[in-house]
């Protein structure tokens with residue numbers, strides 16, 4: 001039975017310098033700090049209590065969490081994954097509290113990426129109070145490294161409910177709702193989170209952040225530009241430990257009845273229709 005993912009929910013990032021990482025998440029990225037223990041700092045970007053966290057550890061060991069419908073769905077997902085040979089861990093009470101969820105399971109996908117499926121994601125009664133006026137409207141998608149995009153696309157689309165919206169060369173953009181994509185699989189000889197996308201309100205916000213990032217000497221690795229695939233106007237920049245962050249606006253919605261996946265060539269114009277060239281090695285070679 002298909003694992004029905006509702007949404008991408010959170011990323012949990014590890015860093016060797018917690019101070020610098022949390023400073024970046026609030027002062028540059030602009031998220032709202034919400035929880036702070038000695039070892040772990042949480043942030044929010046939408047109605048949910050927590051959508052991103054930093055803790056001390058090996059930066060390669062990041063986690064991405066997805067929302068499932070309910071506990072039955074979670075149990076079925078655990079059974080499906082175990083039948084496929086994955087080792088599935090149930091979240092402890094403490095781990096659930098850290099994530100602001102009622103329950104979750106964690107496993108490594110075939111390429112070794114740490115994935116979590118969670119239910120009962122806590123929502124905050126207070127609207128988000130962003131640390132800076134970046135115009136963020138929410139957490140929207142993740143790029144995941146994949147050392148075998150065909151295998152991983154099969155997992156997300158056959159074992160789970162994702163659909164292919166577009167492919168750029170071997171790089172599939174996968175949707176789990178009407179939004180053009182929530183997961184991008186980036187071919188690379190490694191695993192884990194490659195980039196984290198937040199939507200912003202307008203092209204003005206993209207341009208304002210471009211100026212701010214330059215002033216703050218944050219490496220801009222792509223854009224400002226416009227993706228011909230999703231239609232979004234974007235800018236990508238590099239955060240702590242080499243993690244790439246993207247702001248974008250205007251991601252197309254897909255009509256499930258009439259949409260047909262498209263194949264783009266693996267070339268710069270497929271990533272940006274304005275002529276910007278990515279300084280991200282996985283998007284160039």
Ligand SMILES: O=C(O)c1cccc(O)c1O
Pocket residue numbers: 143168173184195197227228229230231232246271
């Ligand atoms: O928005 C997109 O279409 C897109 C395409 C390639 C790579 C990305 O990160 C994207 O967000």
Ligand SMILES: [Fe+2]
Pocket residue numbers: 141143184195197246
């Ligand atoms: Fe993206």
